[in-house]
Amino acid sequence: MRTDDFDYELPPERIAQEPWPVRDECRLLVMDRKTGEVTDRIFRDVAEYLQPGDVLVANETRVLPARLLGSKRGTGGACEVFLLRERFDVEPKTTHTAVWDVLVRPGRRLKPGTGAMVDFEGPDGNVVLSAEIIDWGSDTGKGERIARLSTPLDSFDEALHAAGHTPLPPYIKGYAGDEEMYQTVYSQAETSAAAPTAGLHFTPELIGSLKAKGVEWHTVELQVGLDTFRVVDEDDPAQHAMHTEFYSVPQSVVDACDAAHARGNRVFAVGTTSVRSLESAFDRESGKLRARDHEATCLFILPGYTFGVVDGLITNFHVPRSTLMMLVSAFSTRENIMAAYKHAIDSEYRMLSFGDAMLIC
Template sequence: MRTSDFDYNLPPELIAQEPAAQRDGCRLLVMNRTTGALEDRIFRDIADYLRPGDLLVANETRVMPARLLGTKRGTGGAAEVFLLREMPAHEAKTDKSALWEVLVRPGKRLKPGTGAVVDFSDANGNVALSAEIVDWVENAEKGERLARLTTSLPSLDEALHAVGHAPLPPYIKNYAGDEELYQTVYSRRESSAAAPTAGLHFTPELIERLREQGVRWETVELEVGLDTFRIVDEDDPEQHTIHTERYTVPERTVSAIAETHECGGRVIAVGTTSVRSLESAWDAEAGTVTPREREATSLYLLPGSEFHVVDALVTNFHVPRSTLMMLVSAFSTRENIMAAYAHAIEERYRLLSFGDAMFIA
């Protein structure tokens, strides 16, 4: 097995640069997990493939306004700070101040120990938030730093929403539309640097229609990191170290999974992040899924991996040579997935985060 086995020619013109006009009006490529047989449908037609007693499990995380564009204090030079994760509780944390792990640009001018501060202004031109670069992150691979965020507003949350932007993937250029379209309609707590994009196709009306059809709906939470877009550089994918993310599988979802399997229904993951959450929560010794609360997972699913919980998968089309290509290949077969992608490209599907969807069952 080589990383090149999960490569394909991605036509740039097929990378969707904006969402579909209607969330559930995008295209849906239905693939038989075993045979690889394909059908071309519309996303809302997924109802035709779900049965009473099936369970959909979606990642309800919400994308943070993590991209901050500002100016370096003292010089006025343009600077960018990208929020990765808030550090665990520390003495300096208040409603108006907290320590975050961040990426910065330009890196050479925003080094710890130099007194570097970046100011961010609201729509009225008033400085609403500042980030002081205070330290390096230990064992950082990409120049991550620690920044102390402070605000003059009543809370950091208010400040972030006054100056921050949803961080779109790097392959989406110049999107100036409604950032809410990069959020799922069921998203809740802001904790991710990227959207769980398979869920973008669901509407409240479609979810309600599926419930009336006898399909259950439950959620997990996985805090999606930037590394979800990372391409595997190693020739041998087993030498790649996958990123670590925090996830939650609540008791109600655990119970729903058990009831679904007892009644012969299918557990259908909405997105690869839901797959990683559910399979990470599998307790091999107990032979069941167990509740988890913001635990860390670095689960890496490659061809040959076993799936103990998930029976079917709703997913988008993924970047070549990514761990996500490997995950969907593990769920079916590499040959089936590559044939499906070739078909999607030939039929001019819209690809990646704002693009069309697959249902693998």
């Protein structure tokens, strides 16, 4: 198995640059998990493939306004600081300060030990948040640093919402529409650097109709990291170091999945982050799903993996050579996935985060 096995030609014009105006009216490519047979549908048709008693599990995380655009104190040079994950192990969080792992640009101007400070303004032009670069991050080659953030406002959360912007994937250029379209309608706590994009296609009405049909709706939380957009650089994917993310699976989800399987129903994951949450919570020794509360996972799902919980998957189309291409290939076969992607591109499906959806069952 080579990383090249999960590469495909993605024409730039097929990358969706804005969301579909009505979430559940985008296209849906339905693929038989075993045979690879594909059918072209509309997303709201997903209800036809779900039976009463089936369970849908979605990731309820919300995207932080994690992109901060500011100026370096003393020089006025433009800088960008991107929040990755909060660091409670460096120093205690207070009302007005917090420490985060961040990405910075330009890295040459923002080095630890130089007193580098970046200020960020709110809508009124006043500085509402500042970042002091205090240490190197775990991957300095990609611009990672550790920053102490401070604010004169009443809370860090208030400052972040005054200065921050919702981050979009790097392949989406110049989107100026409603940033709420990059949030799911059921999102809750702001804990992620990127959206669980398979869930973007659901509307309250569709969720309501599924529940009325007898389909159970449940949520987990996985804090999506920026690494979700990165491709695998190693020739052998087994040598790739999977990034760590934190996830929670409530006992109510465990009970629902166990009950569904006991009565012969299926568990559908909405998105690869829900897959990783459920499969990370599955105890291989006991063969049982276990509740988890803010635990770390670096689960890397490659072809050959045996799924313990998930029977069906709703997902978007993914970046070539990514860990997500490997995950969906593991859920079916590489050959089936590559054929389905070719069909999608030839049929002018809209690809990636703002694009169309795929149901594998």
